[in-house]
Structure formats: C-alpha cells, structure tokens
Amino acid sequence: MDGWVIAMMLGASTLLGAFGLWALIWGIRSGQFDDQTKFIDGAQFDSQEALNDAVMMEKKRKELLEEKRKKETGYAPPD
Numbered sequence: 001m002d003g004w005v006i007a008m009m010l011g012a013s014t015l016l017g018a019f020g021l022w023a024l025i026w027g028i029r030s031g032q033f034d035d036q037t038k039f040i041d042g043a044q045f046d047s048q049e050a051l052n053d054a055v056m057m058e059k060k061r062k063e064l065l066e067e068k069r070k071k072e073t074g075y076a077p078p079d
Contacts, residue, residue, distance in 0.1 A: 027033060
C-alpha cells in the first residue's frame, strides 16, 4: 500500500474516534444515560400476575439447579 492510503486511513479512523469520544462525553454531561424513574416505573406498572410469574420462574430455576447439583454428586437420598 502507498503511504498516502495509510495516512488517509489513520486520519479517518482518528477523526471517527474523536467524534465518538465527543459524543460519549456530550451524552454523559447532558444526562442522556440517566434514568431516574426506571425502577419506580418498573414497580408501578408491574401487575400482580407478572410478579407472581417472576416468583414461580425463580422457584423453578432454583429447583432445576438443585436437581442438577444432586445429579452431579451422584447421591440420591432414599424416599
């Protein structure tokens, strides 16, 4: 490759990187990444059914992990 092609690629990548850094800093300073009501809205708009489903899924996950752990150890208690 010629030297001017490498210089052009380095210049373009430096320019794009600087633009990305500027955009990130602008977003942080202007509060674009702040979501102060995320957890409040999540709790406020969840229905009772959705919360019960989440509890059931967590119980199933724990049961499956316990079952997997018992199979890995090879120990099965008598019934």
